[in-house]
Amino acid sequence: AKIKEVDFVKSSSRVKECPKDGRPEFAMLGRSNVGKSSLINFLVRKKEVALTSKKPGKTQLINHFLVNESWYIVDLPGYGFANAPESAQMDWSSFTKGYFLNRETLVSVLLLIDASVPPKKIDLDCANWLGRNNIPITFVFTKCDKMKGGKKGNRPDENIREFQEVIRETYKQHPPWIMTSSVTGLGRDELLLHMSQLRNF
Ligand code: GTP
Ligand code: MG
Numbered sequence: 001a002k003i004k005e006v007d008f009v010k011s012s013s014r015v016k017e018c019p020k021d022g023r024p025e026f027a028m029l030g031r032s033n034v035g036k037s038s039l040i041n042f043l044v045r046k047k048e049v050a051l052t053s054k055k056p057g058k059t060q061l062i063n064h065f066l067v068n069e070s071w072y073i074v075d076l077p078g079y080g081f082a083n084a085p086e087s088a089q090m091d092w093s094s095f096t097k098g099y100f101l102n103r104e105t106l107v108s109v110l111l112l113i114d115a116s117v118p119p120k121k122i123d124l125d126c127a128n129w130l131g132r133n134n135i136p137i138t139f140v141f142t143k144c145d146k147m148k149g150g151k152k153g154n155r156p157d158e159n160i161r162e163f164q165e166v167i168r169e170t171y172k173q174h175p176p177w178i179m180t181s182s183v184t185g186l187g188r189d190e191l192l193l194h195m196s197q198l199r200n201f
Helices: 036-044 086-102 121-132 156-167 188-199
Strands: 006-012 025-030 062-067 071-075 106-114 137-142 177-179
Antiparallel strands (some): 006 062
16 A cells, blocks of 8 residues: 655646546545645655645646556645635635536545644535535544643544534444544554555445
């Protein structure tokens, strides 16, 4: 399940432009600052692989990265930018929803959720939308090392439990979920194994 090489392939502005070779892909999604870039670097263990997310308001792109010449990691524009103009957020939804609904080779969305803060409405809305539309999803909770101190809102276990309770209304079966930390390495092997199992179905 190891990642040996990652190559940037292309940026697409719509599903029609995405690679057509039929290889399976995983799309990474999450709020700005959730730890997307860190997670990628942590999976790949290479600092040079920069999956840069786009700034709000700029052209929004679907970025394909080919892993081990056999499957894709797709970097999508983040959502919930604090300073994004309303119009940029609107664009995000129609653009990204089109991708989710029409991309046949999508194996699973990896929805990144910051476990160090209590559940945010925008993440719950996103999880519920994907669930209602039967898009396969894996919850990847990030920043799970931020446990200590016992400060309110800084308890990943509780934050995760709370998140799962809310989405239970949408999901009959709870989707797979993995706790990660790019600081301690928690969840790395589990996530790589999970992705390799899904690819072989
Ligand atoms: P944008 O590209 O700006 O949307 O952010 P991003 O989602 O790529 O997040 P990024 O990986 O840049 O991480 C944001 C901040 O969170 C950085 O300061 C990281 O060091 C920190 N961070 C990311 N992952 C972890 C983690 O697992 N644990 C801790 N403690 N901090 C983390
Ligand atoms: Mg980033």
